[in-house]
Amino acid sequence: MKEVHVAVAVIVRGSRVLIARRPDHVHQGGLLEFPGGKVEPGETVQAALVREIDEETGLRVPPESLSPVIAIRHDYGDKRVLLDVWRTSAVEGEPVGREGQPVDWMAVDTLQDEDFPAANRPIIRALKLPPYLAISGVFGNLVDGLRHLEGQLEQQRPGMVILRAPWLGDSDYRELALSARNLCREMGVSLILHGGVQRLEPVAADGIHLSWAEASQLTCRPVPEGVWLGVSCHNAEELAHAVALGADYATLGPVQATSSHPDADPIGWSRFQALAAQASIPLYALGGMATDDIAVAQQCGGQGCAGISSWW
Template identity: 40%
Template sequence: MSESTSKRHLNVAAAAIFNQNGQVFLSRRPSFVDQGGRWEFPGGKRRPYETGFEALKRELFEELGIHVRRAQPLIRVPHDYGDYTVVLDVWAVHDFSGEPFGREGQVVRWVDVDDLWHYNFPEANQPIIRAAILPSYMMVTGEASSNDAFAESLEEALTEHHLKLVRVRAPELAMDDYAQRAEIAVELGRKHGARILLGNRDEQVKPVADLVESLDASGLYLTSHQLHGLKERPVATSRWLGSTVHNEQDLIMAEQLDCDFATLSPIRPTELCRDQTALGWHDLQEWVAPRRLPIYAMGGLEMDDIDHARGVGAQGIASQGFFWTVR
């Protein structure tokens, strides 16, 4: 009997349940079960005749006493524990009735999203933590005629669209000039509660990584070219690490480098990516399914595309043109 057929396989529906304060609900596994004593996102095994959403609704009522009205796909996580494999079909739940409590006697609590890193989860839950923290859309900054124009466009976008994740991109600037833009962005990010990731062109990674540290930016963002030139994660795990990816090999490299998320493009034809074939929604779904990291869709997309992107397994969308006003 082969290793693949001898292993037990589990399909699990799980939920990141959010309240109006943006907190997420956790339960603690009993000490006498596998992975006992660790915290987890509530859920349970999917029965053979159930869809993922049907299993989700049943499990959350049985475990927590709530009725799920609506839910949105968050991330699908395959994981190999050695003696068995599991696929976690995870949903974001914002619309439910009832107050969740431990119907089976389990310890439960509401947790601030940014505090999730402090809890001891099973290994398979790590990508879920990232997906729960990350927003459903990300902005990439565009051109600006001056630093003042850049600051005006960035503050406008942060205010109007309530952005929580921004990549500072300015390939036309030399490193010293880019550092000035980055400092402006980090200050505005702190003001508006947004995570600012730095990453510029295909130059050496270390100067930008050092800039992340000196400015105390939220993290580093890599181009696909930079991704393939690295053998280890270039920033500490306390910083966010994202990367542009264009194909399946890029995605594999992003996982090996322990990127926290990736941006896959182009989904639709764009002038910027005119030399690359647009993936479309079907290929996006195929490429996202086996991956363990949150993936944003990018290329010709707008806010109306978020539900479609989430529906095929992506974290959401990334965009420049939709959010950014050139000045």
């Protein structure tokens, strides 16, 4: 079955994105979608997006303003598609549905999976996830850990924090996580627990991040939709398993040498980029990362960076 290469535009204006509704008579008719269309033979993705956005909405897009978001391969059964997703906030003009389709600016936090074709859903994840994933580091006792977390959140408030403390037993971890949950909610930060799925229910945090050892034992998604699920991955096979589990995102690394895992061989940016092009879920570069590396990760098709020492 031939794969259809489709260029997709995430057009951002403030906290809203431009969304269209598919005509009832076409494939996946009646659902919402991001603007875009087929890449013609010999055409670059950027050129296809400039052309399609103009044809569909009348907006003008400088091609140099486009940056990669994610590549998604999806098999609908009757057709296979590669969604090549790029973002821009530099459009000129006001959108009009030039093909008769309704178009509107929608707040990112109002986008719902069921309103879009299944292949579009990782795009929604990418829009709702932050560019930097902060991970807690080493601390002494529970009081020191919570105090340090509060101090870091006051200095630099990321959109999402993974509470990682593999040296704690379930009881101590639960005590820390309950206090951390309340603190993060006060500051408007999503809290992701780290470890086995059993840690999630007593705390009611925003999600769970599984180590590869935990994820490798699972055969299906262990949490409901609406609860973030992340997986630590290191190669293509592990990423494929994370996708099969229905993970919302994955960390991939180490991309560069890191003191936390000195014996691990870095995969480098070129390998990260190659894996990101195949993964179909948002990927965070992990290992030796600083916040300055976010732009590099995004140019390589990643969601951004994840780090311990760069934040903790």
